[in-house]
Amino acid sequence: MTDRIYSKKMTEIMAQFIKHTAIHLPDDVMSKLGELYEAEDNPRALQIYDVMLENLRLAEEMERPICQDTGFMQFLIKCGSEFPLLGDLEEVLKEALAEATEETPLRLNVVETFSEENTGTNMGPGAPTVWWEIMPGRDNCEIYVYPAGGGSSMPGASAVLTPSQGYEGAEAFVLERVLEKGPNACPPLLVGVGLGNSSETAALNAKRALLMSVDSVNEDEGAALMEKRLEKALNESGIGPQGLGGKNTVYGVNVVDTARHPACMGVAVATGCWVHRRGHICFDRDLNWKSDTHKDFNY
């Protein structure tokens, strides 16, 4: 294949994948939603779950986005330095987004800061968001697709704490934020917690945490305990689906941490809503692909 044919093929696959993720929830989120539904006993919460499930069924049947808040796309790319399309990837993703915007259609969701103009294309300075990670010597490429909803982004926050505030302070920060802002972010939520050196490293870790499966468990024992404690406290809050009361409030809590300066602890929280449309697709150098979040995705 020439480079041009190559990049055209990848653009096509990515356009279809973006469309697919707007219409179908990832497999792990689907099964978690089913579990929460089964566990619920509050009649109002059950009525809300019924509408959610009916909506998912209709979205699939009518091939329409589950939620209208689509269009502001965030990509996390983990790309091997030897992947043949490394240099074309941003272009590929932009074209794929343009195609998906037209075909799905996605809502026109990108507004320029200060001028407040809607660009009408879902693209603008720094939009879509693209985060890069290069994997030296590898020839494959993984792409995470995440349409950032407005409501689900609202609870996001980060801060830098002193070591004396420590892990307890970090947990309190996350709890306070989610209890205050979570009810409006369409629970049940996936809560991403990031710990790191500074506010922005913590924030990016929190986003990475959102891109992991809803029931992933941190390998570190202390981090895993933090996940459990936060999950328990948030579920016990009784916020429930749509904030109107119910047995469970979160799909789960994921912690991602990186090393830090001994004098400070960056902490951040990011939330995904019940329509947690995270997609993950992996390509080899010949563009054979596989998605572990959407096993039914076909192209």
Place this chain on the structure above:
Amino acid sequence: MTEIRDGRRIIKEPVTTEDIKDLKAGDVFYYSGEALTGRDAVHERVVVDGQDIPVDISDKILLHAGPIVKRVDDGWECFAMGPTTSMRMEDFEEEFIRKTGVKIIVGKGAMAEKTEKACREEGCICCVMPAGCAVVGAACTESVLEGYWTDLGMPEAAWHVRVKEIGPLIVTIDTSGRNFFKDRN
């Protein structure tokens, strides 16, 4: 006008004070008739810029929603529509209710004191509709009658739509100003 069918309470346009005055925070109903969407920018035009709302909504509902609409031959088709965070409109809502006379506001999540006050004094209710359920919302939307203020962009424009039995709508602030999000427990 209110109709009870198969145990379902359906409020139909024109909405009257009679339809909403006995509804209590936590009650559930459905709505059929015309509606107008309005988010941040629509509120700003009405409240800050003093512009007239393009459709008289005193007997219809206001939807805090920004749909996905698609151009079709001679009009628009609603592709996906669900509510957006109502709290963003809290600073404007009191005056918006007084200016437009709207009696039912549908969005998502809580609203606060100023809206409670206007609901109590003007006879208005706020409701939430399960959010993230945009296909259910679109399936309830019979037609898009007109798009006003489309210069604001697709999510922010004022879309005049006709809906059929949209819901369930759960009352979160009733005409006594009681707020379900605060008094639930």
